[in-house]
Amino acid sequence: MTIQSDQAKVKASNWQTQVLEYCLRIGNFFCFAGWAWGHLYWEPSYASILWSEASFEWFQQFGYSWEEFTGTGANDGLIQKCIQWIGWICVANAVLSFTARRNSWIQLCLLTSGSLFMLAVAVAKYIRSGFELPMLIEHGGQILSPILLVMALSIGVRNRITTMTAIIAVMMTFGGHGLYAVGLWPTPATFVGMTRVVIGWDYDASKLFLLVAGVLDFIVCFGVLIPFLRRSSALYAMIWGIVTAAARPVAGMSWELNYWGADQFLHESAYRAPHFFIPLFLYLYWTYTKVQHSFGSLTLETKDMTLPSTTK
Numbered sequence: 001m002t003i004q005s006d007q008a009k010v011k012a013s014n015w016q017t018q019v020l021e022y023c024l025r026i027g028n029f030f031c032f033a034g035w036a037w038g039h040l041y042w043e044p045s046y047a048s049i050l051w052s053e054a055s056f057e058w059f060q061q062f063g064y065s066w067e068e069f070t071g072t073g074a075n076d077g078l079i080q081k082c083i084q085w086i087g088w089i090c091v092a093n094a095v096l097s098f099t100a101r102r103n104s105w106i107q108l109c110l111l112t113s114g115s116l117f118m119l120a121v122a123v124a125k126y127i128r129s130g131f132e133l134p135m136l137i138e139h140g141g142q143i144l145s146p147i148l149l150v151m152a153l154s155i156g157v158r159n160r161i162t163t164m165t166a167i168i169a170v171m172m173t174f175g176g177h178g179l180y181a182v183g184l185w186p187t188p189a190t191f192v193g194m195t196r197v198v199i200g201w202d203y204d205a206s207k208l209f210l211l212v213a214g215v216l217d218f219i220v221c222f223g224v225l226i227p228f229l230r231r232s233s234a235l236y237a238m239i240w241g242i243v244t245a246a247a248r249p250v251a252g253m254s255w256e257l258n259y260w261g262a263d264q265f266l267h268e269s270a271y272r273a274p275h276f277f278i279p280l281f282l283y284l285y286w287t288y289t290k291v292q293h294s295f296g297s298l299t300l301e302t303k304d305m306t307l308p309s310t311t312k
Contacts, residue, residue, distance in 0.1 A: 016288045020157040020281055024149045027277025029097035031145050032090045032114060034270030035121070039087030041263065046124035050079045089117060093146065102153050114146035132186075134179040140172020145274040163285060167224050169278050170237055174217040177244070181214025197251040216240070224282065231290070234283035241276030245269040 038044050049055070056069050064078055071077020093114040100107040122139035129135040144165055151162040179185050187210060195206040216236070223233030248268040253261035 016284075017157055020285055020288075021152055023277050023281040023284065024145070024152050024157075025097050027274045027281075028111075028114075028145045028149050029094050030270045030273035030277075031118075031142055032094035032097065032271075034267040034273070036087050036090035036094060037263075037267040038271070039083050039090060041267075043083060044086075044121070046121060046128055047079075047083065049124045049128055050082065055079070086117070093117070097149065100149070100153060108150050108154060111146050112150050115143055118143040118146070134176040134185050136176075137172050137179070138176025140176065141169045141274040141278055142271065144169040144172075145278070148278065157281075158285065158289075163282070166278050166282050166285075169274065170224055170234070170282065171221045173241075173275050173278075174220045174237060178214040178217030178221070181210045181217060183211065183214075194247045194251040198247055213240070231283055231286045234279045234286065237279035238276045238283060241272070241279060245272040245275060248272075 035044070056066065059069055059078060069078045071080055093111060096107050096111045096114075100111050118139065122136050122143055125139070126132070126136040148162065148165050148169060151159065151165060155162060180187050180191065187207070191210055192203065192206050195201065195209055196203065199206070199209070201209065217240075220233045220237045220240075223229040224237070226233075246269055249262065249265040252265040257264070
């Protein structure tokens with residue numbers, strides 16, 4: 001019976017490990033797939049930084065002319081080519097999300113470089129926003145997503161470093177959102193606009209809703225650090241991450257647009273996948289850990305009850 005019980009534990013543990021691993025794989029895949037679409041089909045939101053005079057002056061040092069920099073309008077300019085190259089790098093990272101294995105060090109190194117790309121994107125958007133700190137912080141989940149997957153594959157999904165990195169990713173994402181939502185930094189007009197379109201409330205009600213959501217964002221940041229609150233905090237973070245990601249296509253798509261606007265808005269939900277898959281990873285990890293501890297305690301109690309008495 002003991003051998004069968006141990007085998008069942010090992011089988012359950014392996015299954016749980018695969019589920020936790022695929023939470024991170026799927027989240028990272030959709031993140032880079034979304035950014036790939038944004039680069040290959042559209043221009044990314046930070047493209048205005050690349051089209052600046054400072055960028056041209058930098059490329060001019062390497063002998064590029066204005067005509068080479070801008071192109072002829074047929075996507076043959078230097079900036080358009082750079083954006084296309086970045087898009088294909090995103091495609092490669094999306095593929096690596098499923099092909100990378102524990103001993104595939106080349107793939108793991110390439111996957112790690114995806115975090116450098118996401119950091120560059122975050123910095124570009126930070127500069128474009130006028131150096132608003134929440135813009136940089138809220139990309140923490142996307143920045144850490146590739147590194148988190150590499151950690152899960154190399155040192156294990158249950159390693160303390162892996163779980164702490166996931167907690168930091170959640171705290172950064174929701175902390176950045178919270179700073180905007182409560183108004184410590186000017187709340188982006190898109191936040192208010194999406195709330196009004198999706199829910200149908202007026203401006204004041206939408207601002208109040210965002211204020212409450214921002215307070216809950218901060219509660220999540222502290223809640224994931226407190227043992228008796230962390231599972232519920234991770235569950236709320238997962239649900240709210242799905243809601244905020246889905247708000248983009250819900251608010252923007254229309255029957256009157258080509259492809260109903262799916263080509264314009266779905267990728268914005270896709271690259272926010274780490275915002276809910278990383279909380280899901282934490283929720284499942286803590287749930288599995290709690291069940292294992294409960295099962296272990298029950299096993300010990302059962303053994304104590306079955307031990308023969310040594311006293312007379």
